[in-house]
Amino acid sequence: MTRSRRLQSIVDAVGDTPLLRLRTLERETPGVEIYVKLEYMNPGGSVKDRPARQMMLDAIADGRLTRDKVLIDSTSGNTGVAYSLFGAALGYRVALVMPSNVSKPRKDITRAFGTELIFSDPMLGSDGAIARVKEIVAADPDKWFYPDQYANPSNPKAHYLGTGAEILDQLGDRITHFVTGMGTTGTLMGTTRRLKEHPRPIVCVGLEPAEALHGLEGLKHMATSIVPPIYDPSILDEILPVRTDDGWDMSDRLAEQEGIHVGHSSGANVFGAFAVAQRLASRGEAGCVVTIACDRGDRYFAPMKWDRHYVW
Ligand SMILES: Cc1ncc(COP(=O)(O)O)c(C=O)c1O
Structure with missing residues (x-):
């Protein structure tokens, strides 16, 4: 058994986040596993x-x-x-x-x-x-x-060295698909690059808000935004749109059925992963789909109080 962590600095508390299996969602995706990496367990409360x-x-x-x-x-x-x-x-x-x-x-x-x-x-x-x-x-x-997170290679590098490597460590050869939303695109780019080095192919899917004016804080509608210089769509297998309401509804469902209260970009991520898993299951294919819980839902309580008043 490994020892519990003893830290010299809060800086060392980043990473090594748990991977949670979403069993209630999986009831609707026979043969396909769905996991979410709980990035809100980082010391600042988010994937960032x-x-x-x-x-x-x-x-x-x-x-x-x-x-x-x-x-x-x-x-x-x-x-x-x-x-x-x-x-x-x-x-x-x-x-x-x-x-x-x-x-x-x-x-x-x-x-x-x-x-x-x-x-x-x-x-x-x-x-x-x-x-x-x-x-x-x-x-x-x-x-x-000025670190400029949209253009800084250390942003995807953090996910190449951390998120991607940890997912492979946690799931080994089981993982077939990785799905996550795009803001700076650091999470998607860095994790995808690491997963693409795995000997067996892993399908990597980016998610973006379906609407230009959306309520999925942290995510970017690329066609109407400044495109981040670190974004390279050529390494992706697919880009899927997610509607704001679907992201918000999935956040509610995760709280009520899985006991995890996450923000709306995380709801969108799980909605996207669930859609990919449903597509596999409908074809009778097995799979293991992984996504990211970016932050906790309580970060959005005030002033929005889950009242569907979208700020952007
Ligand atoms: C809540 C939330 N979700 C998702 C993202 C997107 O992550 P990335 O910037 O790595 O694309 C961010 C980034 O700011 C965020 O704050």
């Missing part, structure tokens, strides 16, 4: 701990991030929480640009770690926050370290 940690450690190692600089980035929330807690633990200052309509708890979590917040136009969503951070950095480039 992995890239934030990797981007900071790589930048410290090669001198891009020094004590006299302030880390600045745009974030839909989770990456900001991760930068904030690792900044506090490692001794680096952090500033975040976010649309002003992100929930108060989101603002409060990052401020609790001493992070400075700068607000961008809520009508312009996450793309507006990206544009604003670029203006700020261009005005005084020596003051800031």
Whole structure:
């Protein structure tokens, strides 16, 4: 038996997340297993701990991030929480640009770690926050370290070294399909690259919101968004659209039937994995489909309170 973990720093608590089998969903997909990797068990409560940690450690190692600089980035929330807690633990200052309509708890979590917040136009969503951070950095480039999670290779690298390797360790040869949503696309790109190195083929599927104006926070509708430079669709086998309502309904179902209360991008991910599993089962094929639980549902309680009032 392995020992329980004893940590020297909260930075070392990232990764090694559990993989949970979704048995109630599997009743509708005979012969096909469905697993979800519980990324909300990272110390900052989301999948974004992995890239934030990797981007900071790589930048410290090669001198891009020094004590006299302030880390600045745009974030839909989770990456900001991760930068904030690792900044506090490692001794680096952090500033975040976010649309002003992100929930108060989101603002409060990052401020609790001493992070400075700068607000961008809520009508312009996450793309507006990206544009604003670029203006700020261009005005005084020596003051800031801008990791730019949309373009930084350390983002997918975190998932190549972590998420993908852990899934293979947890399931070995069983896994046949990997399905996950696209925001920066770091999770999908890095995990897919690792899974594609496995000797037996593993089908990798990207999910994106079906609508341009959607309520799946953290995910991007590519046709109407700035496409992240790290995104390379050529390594994928398929891209599936997910409707906002299907993601939200699956979040509710996971809480009520599986006992996991997750955010809406996680609902969308499981909906996508379930759709792939149903397709296999309907053809009489066996399979093992893996997806990601990005964060916990309680991150979205206020001010939305699950009332289907979409912020973007
Ligand atoms: C809640 C949530 N889900 C999904 C994603 C998408 O992950 P990735 O950026 O790796 O594509 C993010 C990223 O910001 C997120 O915060």
